[in-house]
Amino acid sequence: MADDDVHRLTLRARSLAELRAFLDGTAVDLGCRPVVRREGDEFVVDVYAPMRQIDQVRSARSASAVTVTVVENASEVGRARQAEVGSGNRFAQRQAPRGLGIKE
Amino acid sequence: MAYLNVDEIEAALENLAAAHPSATELVRLPNLTAEGRQSHALRIGPADAPGTSAIVVLGGMHAREWVPPDALVNLAADLLEAHARGTGLRYGSQRFSAQDIAGVIEGLQVVLFPCVNPDGRHHTQTTTEVMWRKNRRKVQPGLDPGCVGVDINRNFDVLWDFRRHFAADSRVSASSDPCDPQVYVGPSAASEAETRNVVSLLDRYPGTRWFVDVHSHVPAIFYHWGFDENQTTTPSMSFRNAAFDGKRGRVDSAYREFIPEADLREIKDLGTTMNDAIAAASGQGYDLAQSFSLYPTSGVSDDYAYSRHFVDGASGKIFGFTIECGRAFQPPWAEAEDVIREVCAGLIALCVAARTQSAAGPTA
Numbered sequence: 001m002a003d004d005d006v007h008r009l010t011l012r013a014r015s016l017a018e019l020r021a022f023l024d025g026t027a028v029d030l031g032c033r034p035v036v037r038r039e040g041d042e043f044v045v046d047v048y049a050p051m052r053q054i055d056q057v058r059s060a061r062s063a064s065a066v067t068v069t070v071v072e073n074a075s076e077v078g079r080a081r082q083a084e085v086g087s088g089n090r091f092a093q094r095q096a097p098r099g100l101g102i103k104e
Numbered sequence: 105m106a107y108l109n110v111d112e113i114e115a116a117l118e119n120l121a122a123a124h125p126s127a128t129e130l131v132r133l134p135n136l137t138a139e140g141r142q143s144h145a146l147r148i149g150p151a152d153a154p155g156t157s158a159i160v161v162l163g164g165m166h167a168r169e170w171v172p173p174d175a176l177v178n179l180a181a182d183l184l185e186a187h188a189r190g191t192g193l194r195y196g197s198q199r200f201s202a203q204d205i206a207g208v209i210e211g212l213q214v215v216l217f218p219c220v221n222p223d224g225r226h227h228t229q230t231t232t233e234v235m236w237r238k239n240r241r242k243v244q245p246g247l248d249p250g251c252v253g254v255d256i257n258r259n260f261d262v263l264w265d266f267r268r269h270f271a272a273d274s275r276v277s278a279s280s281d282p283c284d285p286q287v288y289v290g291p292s293a294a295s296e297a298e299t300r301n302v303v304s305l306l307d308r309y310p311g312t313r314w315f316v317d318v319h320s321h322v323p324a325i326f327y328h329w330g331f332d333e334n335q336t337t338t339p340s341m342s343f344r345n346a347a348f349d350g351k352r353g354r355v356d357s358a359y360r361e362f363i364p365e366a367d368l369r370e371i372k373d374l375g376t377t378m379n380d381a382i383a384a385a386s387g388q389g390y391d392l393a394q395s396f397s398l399y400p401t402s403g404v405s406d407d408y409a410y411s412r413h414f415v416d417g418a419s420g421k422i423f424g425f426t427i428e429c430g431r432a433f434q435p436p437w438a439e440a441e442d443v444i445r446e447v448c449a450g451l452i453a454l455c456v457a458a459r460t461q462s463a464a465g466p467t468a
Contacts, residue, residue, distance in 0.1 A: 006235045016355070019398060024275065029235075029286050032166060032319045032428055034277040034399035035326065037391050045398060046321075048235065074433070078168070078234025081434040085107045085229045091115035096123040099182030100445055103191040 004050055005075035012042045012067040019043055022066040026057050048074055106437055108174050109229055110141070110222040113164075116177045117146045117218070124148075124184045127209055134304050135297035137223045138240050143301055145217040146180055147309075149209055157462035158213035159314040159455060160305050162405065165256050165298070167224025167236045168433045171440050172318035175429065175447040176218035182448060183209060195449040198384035200456065208455045212462055215309055220298050221256055234434065237286055239298055244282055244291075251283035254290040256298045257317075258401070260408035263331060263343050263352070264293035269402065270331075274353030276400045289403055302405060306412065306422070314374075314458050315409040315424040318447060322428035325379055325450070326395035327371045328363060328410050331402070334394055335360035336368060344414060353400035361396075371423050374457055378425070381453035382446045390446075395426060425454075 006029070013019045016036065023030075029048040036043045049057070058068060091097060108116065121130040131145040150156055161179075163172030186193045187209040192201045208214065219225060223240035227233060238253030258278050263269040266278040266289065279287045294300055306312055328334070331343055332352050341348060342362040351359045375392045383389035395401065406424030413421040427450065430443035 002232075016398065020275075020355070023398075029237075030277065030398070032169065032321065033326070033330075033395065033401060033404075033426070035322065035324065035393070035395065035397045035428075037322050037324060075232075075235055077432075078228070078434050079232060081107075081170075081436070082229060082234065084437045086109050086112050089109075089111045089115050091112055091119050094119055094122065096119040096184075097116045097177055097181045098185065099178040099180075099448070100441055101178075101182035101186070101193040101195055101448060103182075103186050103189055104194055 002075065003052070005073050006048045007051055007054060008071040008074040009047050009049065009054060010069045010071055011045050011047060013065060014042060016043050018065045019045060022061055022064050028053065028057065046071070105441070107170050107229070107440070108177060110219060110226045113173055113177060113219045113222070114144060117144050117180070120180050120184055121146060124188065127184060127187060131215070131305070131308070133301040135300045137297050138242055139223040141222045143217070143219065143222060145215055145305055148180060148183055148214040148216065149212050156213055156311050157458065158215055158309040158312040159316070159458050160215045160217070160309060160312050161451060162217050162220050162302060162317045164219035164225055165221055165317060165405065166319060167221055167228045167238065168234060169320040170225070170228070170434045171320050171430055171443050172447070173218040173225065174440065175318060175444040176216045178444050179448045179451055180216050183214065183452070193452065195385040195445040196387065198381045198449040198453070200452055204456050207459045208452070212455060212459045213309060213311065214455055215305060215312070217302065217305060220302060224253070238288065239296055241290070241296060247282055253288065254296050255287045256296055257405055258287050258289040258403040259294060259296050259299045260403045260405050261293035262403060262408040262411040264289060264403040266402040269343070269349050270353040270400060271351055271357075274400055276353050276402055278402045293403065306409060310420060312422050313420060313462070314454065315406060315422050316427060316451065316454065317405045317424070318427045318429060320428055321430045321432055322391065323430055324391035324393060324428045325375050326393060326406070326426045326428065327375055328395065328407055328424060329361040330395040330404050330407050331400050332359055332361045332396055334363045334368065336363060336365040338362055342414070343411065367423070374423065374454060375425060377457050378427075378450035378454050381449040385449035386442060386446045
């Protein structure tokens with residue numbers, strides 16, 4: 001694991017205000033858009049940050065009502081996923097791609 | 105199978121156009137990227153003619169979001185093959201009849217721009233910076249060599265100057281710092297080649313009435329506005345009114361962004377149509393919500409598309425959506441295939457609905 005690896009965290013709270021209070025003043029990556037999803041009666045957001053930044057945020061907000069779960073080392077997962085990227089050019093022989101939809 | 109690299113995306117579009125010349129046009133985008141890449145879109149459907157409606161769909165704006173470009177290439181391949189063979193299409197239990205497919209291909213221009221940010225995608229697929237988000241705009245002289253790139257989805261010309269338009273304490277998701285790793289808005293509105301390529305498509309297809317920017321991940325479908333909470337009663341309280349500069353973006357404040365009630369109703373209906381198809385394809389629907397929730401956004405593509413007709417009365421009204429597909433930026437390919445089916449099902453459902461509306465005439 002590299003020091004600057006980015007980890008994915010899931011934050012859960014009972015209100016948007018609690019999430020905002022937790023995140024205000026931090027510079028964590030809020031993913032594609034700064035939006036939440038609803039899961040039952042909770043507001044949930046995935047954020048991305050290096051572990052040192054995560055530790056700082058946690059220590060500064062130890063009394064917070066927000067639950068923090070480290071999901072994965074997103075950088076490490078992404079690097080592993082590069083093995084699943086096409087190499088060369090699979091369409092170099094002028095064949096058209098075919099889709100996953102079932103034609104019926 | 106595996107994720108498409110940027111050369112494969114371009115080749116796939118070229119080959120689809122060559123295989124289906126009567127139903128497609130390969131559209132060369134006017135601006136090369138910072139690393140010199142030439143991008144293309146694929147228009148599926150009838151050639152330009154007065155009164156022809158269009159839907160523009162984007163993918164790959166954010167580099168690390170690997171599924172959307174593959175989904176749009178897949179969508180093009182499925183639509184064209186099904187139309188050529190005279191069949192319908194099925195994703196999970198979501199079925200589209202042969203008549204649905206023929207209606208879309210023969211009556212609607214479906215303009216797909218699968219990889220808006222090929223430089224960024226290439227960077228994430230070939231270097232250790234797999235979490236890179238922005239384009240690869242070169243470093244400005246005098247700055248740290250690491251200060252590369254602009255967030256294309258903060259670079260569109262709608263409330264782009266966030267420092268002026270939003271409240272200082274709004275925590276708007278934007279940065280004027282060229283070294284910000286995520287949301288640097290760029291030196292000026294539409295400064296980026298990739299942004300201008302998107303704008304050129306909306307200009308090139310004046311019949312565009314629907315717009316979808318496919319990103320990942322939440323999963324959710326988002327609709328206007330991202331500036332502030334919506335309101336439907338006070339037209340003067342809008343992004344065009346400078347009197348509200350410095351007041352936008354605060355939660356539960358007096359300012360709320362105007363959206364006509366009929367538009368909001370239609371947008372929600374179309375979003376529900378997409379989401380029902382996604383649920384049928386995979387067994388589980390996405391969230392459907394306004395894009396303003398945690399913090400506001402500025403300079404975003406979908407709001408730009410919808411804003412155009414407010415700013416310029418000669419522009420047609422475009423309903424925009426952002427699909428935040430799937431549950432990870434770079435899921436295992438097997439999981440990515442399921443997300444691709446969801447996205448295709450949702451987008452074809454929107455196209456079928458758009459075709460029906462198009463046949464009924466222009467929106468007021």
